[in-house]
Amino acid sequence: MNAIDKIKADYNAKKAMETKKTKKTKKTKKVKKTKIPEFKGDINSAEDSYSYAENVLNGRFELGEKAIGKYAEYSYLYARYILNGRFELGEKAIGKYAEYSYLYARYILKGRFKLGEKAISKSAEYSYFYAFDVLKGRFELGEKEISKDADDYSYLYALNVLKGRFELGEKEISKDADYSYLYAKYVLKGRFELGEKEISKSAEYSYLYAENILKLK
Numbered sequence: 001m002n003a004i005d006k007i008k009a010d011y012n013a014k015k016a017m018e019t020k021k022t023k024k025t026k027k028t029k030k031v032k033k034t035k036i037p038e039f040k041g042d043i044n045s046a047e048d049s050y051s052y053a054e055n056v057l058n059g060r061f062e063l064g065e066k067a068i069g070k071y072a073e074y075s076y077l078y079a080r081y082i083l084n085g086r087f088e089l090g091e092k093a094i095g096k097y098a099e100y101s102y103l104y105a106r107y108i109l110k111g112r113f114k115l116g117e118k119a120i121s122k123s124a125e126y127s128y129f130y131a132f133d134v135l136k137g138r139f140e141l142g143e144k145e146i147s148k149d150a151d152d153y154s155y156l157y158a159l160n161v162l163k164g165r166f167e168l169g170e171k172e173i174s175k176d177a178d179y180s181y182l183y184a185k186y187v188l189k190g191r192f193e194l195g196e197k198e199i200s201k202s203a204e205y206s207y208l209y210a211e212n213i214l215k216l217k
Contacts, residue, residue, distance in 0.1 A: 098123040132161055143169075
């Protein structure tokens with residue numbers, strides 16, 4: 001073995017020893033599991049149970065679902081932000097309120113929520129939005145309530161849901177010159193005799209009605 005070969009051999013031997021020592025001294029680090037804080041709230045409290053699911057578990061808290069299921073607000077929030085889906089245990093409570101029934105139908109079920117339709121039908125606002133956003137069509141159970149509101153929902157229901165005449169709401173629509181004119185122009189696409197008395201009280205809408213509906217020059 002010449003001098004160069006001896007140097008190479010010594011170098012390789014030292015490298016092998018260092019590698020061996022490194023393997024012996026190197027320890028595998030154990031990943032410490034994060035201990036989840038225990039639930040210290042009131043198990044009968046919907047607020048405590050929901051808060052624990054949201055802020056601590058970041059997920060389902062089965063032990064608290066009975067309490068959560070008694071309240072419409074927490075049931076809806078639990079379904080939407082914790083389960084990201086249906087929460088059957090809370091549907092009875094949700095179904096008692098128009099607002100949460102509509103929200104649950106739209107964002108959770110993404111379709112009809114029969115259990116909440118009675119509550120929804122008592123609100124002109126939510127009856128309209130339930131028809132428009134959820135059913136994508138007529139909501140007969142809510143039409144009586146919608147017809148009592150001329151300011152927005154009778155006209156909007158005719159325009160966007162029925163896409164035609166809404167006889168049940170015409171009495172209320174006729175009490176407002178603005179909506180009487182709009183109803184004539186965009187829904188009936190012609191004369192709205194029931195609203196003409198109110199329209200005649202407004203110089204602006206009388207002119208527009210004459211020009212665009214009666215076609216008078």
